[in-house]
Amino acid sequence: MPIEPTIKSRPVYGTLSPQPGTDHLFIADAEGAEAILDLAKSAPPGFFDAAEIVFIPRASGDGYLAALHALKPARFYEGPSIGAALPRLKQTFATAHMGLRLYLSGTEGLIGQAMQAALDAGIDHSSIQTEHRGSLARRVQCVHCKGVTEDVTTQPVTCSHCGLLLLVRDHYSRRLAAFQGVCINAEDQSEKVPVEEVFR
Amino acid sequence: MSAGTTKLDVTVADVVPVNELVTRFHFRPTNGGHLPTFSGGAHVVVEMREHEGATPRLNPYSLMSSPLNTAEYTISVRRDDVGRGGSLFMHRQVKPGDRMVISYPVNLFSLDLRAKKHLMIAGGIGITPFMAQTAQLASSSGNFELHYACRTASLFTYGDVLAERYGKRIHLYHDDRGEKIELARLLASQPLGTHLYICGPAPMIDWVRNTAAASGWPSETVHYEHFSAPKPGLPFDVTLAVSDKKIRVGEQQSLLEAIEAAGVDPPYLCRGGVCGQCETNVISSDGKFLHNDHWLSEEEHRSGKKIMPCVSRFEGRSLVLER
Numbered sequence: 334m335p336i337e338p339t340i341k342s343r344p345v346y347g348t349l350s351p352q353p354g355t356d357h358l359f360i361a362d363a364e365g366a367e368a369i370l371d372l373a374k375s376a377p378p379g380f381f382d383a384a385e386i387v388f389i390p391r392a393s394g395d396g397y398l399a400a401l402h403a404l405k406p407a408r409f410y411e412g413p414s415i416g417a418a419l420p421r422l423k424q425t426f427a428t429a430h431m432g433l434r435l436y437l438s439g440t441e442g443l444i445g446q447a448m449q450a451a452l453d454a455g456i457d458h459s460s461i462q463t464e465h466r467g468s469l470a471r472r473v474q475c476v477h478c479k480g481v482t483e484d485v486t487t488q489p490v491t492c493s494h495c496g497l498l499l500l501v502r503d504h505y506s507r508r509l510a511a512f513q514g515v516c517i518n519a520e521d522q523s524e525k526v527p528v529e530e531v532f533r
Numbered sequence: 534m535s536a537g538t539t540k541l542d543v544t545v546a547d548v549v550p551v552n553e554l555v556t557r558f559h560f561r562p563t564n565g566g567h568l569p570t571f572s573g574g575a576h577v578v579v580e581m582r583e584h585e586g587a588t589p590r591l592n593p594y595s596l597m598s599s600p601l602n603t604a605e606y607t608i609s610v611r612r613d614d615v616g617r618g619g620s621l622f623m624h625r626q627v628k629p630g631d632r633m634v635i636s637y638p639v640n641l642f643s644l645d646l647r648a649k650k651h652l653m654i655a656g657g658i659g660i661t662p663f664m665a666q667t668a669q670l671a672s673s674s675g676n677f678e679l680h681y682a683c684r685t686a687s688l689f690t691y692g693d694v695l696a697e698r699y700g701k702r703i704h705l706y707h708d709d710r711g712e713k714i715e716l717a718r719l720l721a722s723q724p725l726g727t728h729l730y731i732c733g734p735a736p737m738i739d740w741v742r743n744t745a746a747a748s749g750w751p752s753e754t755v756h757y758e759h760f761s762a763p764k765p766g767l768p769f770d771v772t773l774a775v776s777d778k779k780i781r782v783g784e785q786q787s788l789l790e791a792i793e794a795a796g797v798d799p800p801y802l803c804r805g806g807v808c809g810q811c812e813t814n815v816i817s818s819d820g821k822f823l824h825n826d827h828w829l830s831e832e833e834h835r836s837g838k839k840i841m842p843c844v845s846r847f848e849g850r851s852l853v854l855e856r
């Protein structure tokens with residue numbers, strides 16, 4: 334299922350490109366590495382001397398590690414999940430100076446959560462570069478129990494917290510970095526609804 | 534009248550000389566009560582009439598009083614001895630008790646209150662919008678820092694007032710003592726989430742904007758204001774194609790004022806070449822444009838297809854405008 338650009342609350346993604354700046358922070362997961370490697374082709378010499386790459390390989394990203402290291406960024410951090418990397422990011426933002434540019438690439442879940450941390454640090458939303466790559470899996474918040482289910486690829490999906498069967502709506506909350514999930518069989522929970530794999 | 538230019542009747546409550554070039558004017562509502570609220574960075578357009586019935590000259594001035602005080606507005610006017618006389622009129626003719634007409638405040642230079650910190654850079658009389666902005670921020674414990682450059686100590690308009698009010702947040706630079714803002718270092722040391730505000734002479738604004746862009750400040754975080762005063766110049770003739778009128782722009786008149794004097798009522802907001810409201814299409818021209826605005830791109834200036842009549846002029850045989 335291609336990303337529908339017509340849905341208003343849906344975030345709009347672009348293509349990463351080198352920006353003027355004193356420091357460059359890349360945050361990517363899985364296929365998001367490809368966006369960094371593509372940017373590197375047009376980056377001026379020495380660009381990665383002032384760069385840090387935070388990379389979450391997930392299931393499909395290990396193959397990119399060598400190529401990313403070959404860019405010789407000043408710092409490289411590899412982590413198990415964006416959630417685990419967030420405290421470190423917040424620390425970086427808290428002590429960073431103007432001139433730091435931010436580049437986010439990969440899944441919507443990663444982009445959304447890193448973006449949220451950046452906005453909290455006062456970085457202007459329009460000055461953050463984003464590029465969607467790889468899985469279309471969604472991060473879904475259940476409107477009933479408020480629990481967040483990661484990597485949702487099916488419609489509907491079972492809430493991993495309260496067990497309700499949720500219809501994943503196209504309503505995206507930038508604040509929560511998540512799509513909204515609403516109970517689909519609220520009247521009769523025994524009602525069977527066909528589950529389809531749609532966000533891949 | 535034009536959009537956003539609803540008028541206010543005010544009485545001059547006080548005229549205070551600040552230094553050899555700058556005088557402050559206090560306006561109170563003629564009919565009592567309070568003036569409309571405004572936010573720091575707003576300006577008003579002041580109507581100056583030489584005598585009853587004369588066509589007014591309209592100049593924009595930043596409000597410098599605290600936005601918390603709507604009992605009166607204050608502006609500070611720097612005397613410009615070679616200008617068209619707007620500032621000379623204010624300095625020489627305006628007396629306490631005079632009735633004047635000013636526009637509602639319009640803000641084209643507002644603070645972005647989402648910023649974690651506000652870094653302000655002022656040159657000369659460009660300090661005035663920051664007087665209001667610092668007062669606004671101080672009242673809401675906003676984080677700000679002001680760097681203010683001026684030629685000499687005696688012309689350091691409100692330098693002492695600001696230093697007294699805000700202490701270490703104010704940094705003063707005297708040109709005649711060779712003091713310079715160390716801009717690259719200053720910009721590189723600002724915390725993430727800082728917004729930059731610049732008001733001063735055009736070369737200063739360009740210098741700060743270019744340095745900021747090269748240091749990686751996104752353009753969304755850089756705000757500036759520079760009102761050009763309309764410059765006097767040679768008289769020139771203009772044809773207004775839509776209203777089917779031929780007009781002559783006098784030496785001391787702006788093109789916008791000449792259009793208004795002909796009974797045509799074009800839109801405007803700032804009358805200083807920054808807001809874009811008065812943008813006018815050129816139908817044909819034979820001569821040279823003297824562009825003085827900060828709105829059109831260089832390319833548009835070269836194209837000869839557009840002009841900002843509030844500040845720009847023309848020299849040549851013919852100019853036909855879509856107005």
Ligand code: FES
Nearest residue numbers: 804808809811843
């Ligand atoms: S009135 Fe604002 S640019 Fe002319």
